[in-house]
Amino acid sequence: MNQTVVSYLSQYEFYDVLLAAFGKNEGLLAFAIYLLGGVIIVGLCATIGGLGTFAERKISADIQQRLGPNRVGPYGILQFLADGVKMMTKEDVMPFTADKMLFYLAPMLALVGVFATLAVLPFSSGLMMADLNVGIFYLIAISSLVGVSVFLGGYASNSKWSMLGGMRGASQIISYEIPVTISILAVTLLAGGMSFGTIMSHQRGLPTNWFIFHNPFAFIAGFVYFIGALAETNRAPFDLPEAESELVSGYHTEYTGMRFGFFALAEYIEVFVVCGVGAALFLGGSNLPFDISFDIIPLQLLEVVIFMSKALALYYVVIWIRWTFPRLRVDQLMAICWKYLTPIAIFNLIGCAVWVVVFNGKSIAELIFGH
Amino acid sequence: MMGLASYLIISLILFVIGITVMIARKNIVAILLGIELVLNAAALNFVAYSRFATNNLDGHIFSLFIIVVAAAEAAVGLAIVIRFFQIKETIHVDEATTLRN
Amino acid sequence: MFAQFLFISSALLTLGGAVAVLVTKNIMHSCIYLLASLIGIAGLYATLGADFVAVTQIMVYVGGVVILMLFAVMLTGGKDFVSRAQNLLGLAPSMGNRWTFSVGILVALVFLATNIKLILNVSKSIPAKTFGNEFPSTVNQIGHLLVKEHVLAFELSSVLLLGALVGAAIIARPRKQ
Secondary structure, eight states, X not given: XXXXXHHHHTTSHHHHHHHHHTTTOHHHHHHHXXXXXXXXXXXXXXXXXXXXXXXXXXXXXXXXXXXXXXXSXXXXXXXXXXXXXHHHHSOOOOOTTSOHHHHHHHHHHHHHHHXXXXXXXXXXXXXXXXXXXXXXXXXXXXXXXXXXXXXXXXXXXXXXXXXXXHHHXXXXXXXXXXXXXXXXXXXXXXXXXXXXXXXXXXXXXXXXXXXXXXXXXXXXXXXXXXXXXXXXXXXXXXXXXXXXXTSSSGGGTTOOHHHHHHHHHHHHHHHHHHHHHHHHHHSOTTOOSSOOOOOXXXXXXXXXXXXXXXXXXXXXXXXHXXXXXXXXXXXXXXXXXXIIIHHHHHHHHHHHHHHHHXXXXXXXXXXXXXX | OOSHHHHHHHHHHHHHHHHHHHHHOOBHHHXXXXXXXXXXXXXXXXXXXXXXXXXXXXXXXXHHHHHHHHHHHHHHHHHHHHHHHHHHSOOBGGGOOOSOO | OHHHXXXXXXXXXXXXXXXXXXXXXXXXXXXXXHHHHHHHHHHXXXXXXXXXXXXXXIIIIIIIIHHHHHHHHHHTTTTHHHHHIXXXXXXXXXXXXXXXXXXXXXXXXXXXXXXXXHHHHHHHHSOOOOOOSXXXXXXXXXXXXXXXXXXXXXXXXXXXXXXXHHHHHHHHSOOOO
16 A cells, blocks of 8 residues: 555665665665665755745746846856855844744744655656655645744744744634645545555546546635635735735745745745645556556656646745735635635535536536546 | 553553642643543553454444544533633632632 | 654654653643644554545544644643632642643552553463465445445434534634623
């Protein structure tokens, strides 16, 4: 049941060669593979997070008919490295009245919560770190560490703006977890399992097999998930915790240098993670649109490319939304969550359950074209 | 090393620390923290027995229900704490001397 | 080897967090140490092969209970109150003093002494089993158990949660006197 990257790689011949090189010690080899995979995935996602800041500035410039950053490197693509260097060399200021331990802990917790979700993110059918039985549940659970970190960042700074931002952030994150989780539950119901492997194997083939086109309820659930995910990652139009027009910049007002950088990096990586989860749950994940029976590593890399392109397309939509819609008020935010999204999500869950019973789990396409 | 006894000892120490927190603290929120520790110690015991002593998963179910009850208890308890603070403007447990209000 | 590493680190996190909850004087830090302790317990569940319970533990406590506690601390004044209780009211300070701690530790020692003997007997009477590294998935079985054998408790717990939700909302609502 527990598919991991190690058990996937162990079907190939070079695994034996590696095993011999490690002196027949399987535990050590598994550790090495996990270490390498972890470094690769964290590095990759940190780069994606860094490029996210660049993409945000470039796309916003495009929407507002500006040029955007264009000095560092070709088309300004190395801008994020310049920003990183700038943050590294800045002075690390801590407010005099701050709670020292919590002030240091909060950015770390944000990064830990986000990086821990990468362990189950399904980049392809074979090359994911671990296909846990409780994969999606684990992802939802561990990413709530970000909520704690937002709250602590707000509290520890001992400043009014931070405090208000942290309170808003925590209440927003725990409120929007409910519609998001119920929407994900609808998908779990359709797939009959919580692991990403099970969920993606049910969406194999043409886009008509994707869960977002499975039935009308799942279609709505996809949109509920996306809206809730925007709110959970504190993205516009739900970026009330860091609303720069009312709170200076919310829970990270008092953070400077790399500590601020950690918060920003965690936010951008989390956006990528929720986009990836949306792609895996509703848009077919890393499945190829045609069936290939042979199972080789380049095919896995092709799957990674497909997954990345879906996730990054969603990432573009997220940024596009940010520069299109105005920000909500706090009461509107909570009203959307509790009065609209949560009832809709519960309705979707019941609808999906009824659909599975009535049509025996068949999707619309299967009912129409009948195969 | 990873036998039943080690889990039971961990759970016992956790339970004892929880009891001590509950008795030593005078802040109602801190007392609730102690209650969480005690409940978790009990849940850990159930899961440990379910793995080492029986072959079914009833212990897991029990510990899930303990988690549910702990969540409900925390929600209601903290609501009471906030209401108490609105009335008395303190959350010292020795201040809770009247039944009215 | 990994299982042992996970077990030792989880146990240290659990007990260290719990001890820190006991000794720290700051209620906010206390909540954070409780968070560490609860995550450690989730790790212990993972070493016992209880994947679903472990994740539920993280989900409920990290995402819910601890944030709720932090909110409650924030809404009830936080650490300003400690000095006030010491100086004006003449009660024991809210995070305890020497007397309360000594009473607590006394009770704890009595409890410890009575239970150690029980645990030693139990671990003798239950034979040691040996397990491989295989952990079968518990998700399906727990799902079946919840809607078959334990369906009454399951429904009752949902009623309990609804009652707690409504009750908490009614109790905490500010009222004009």
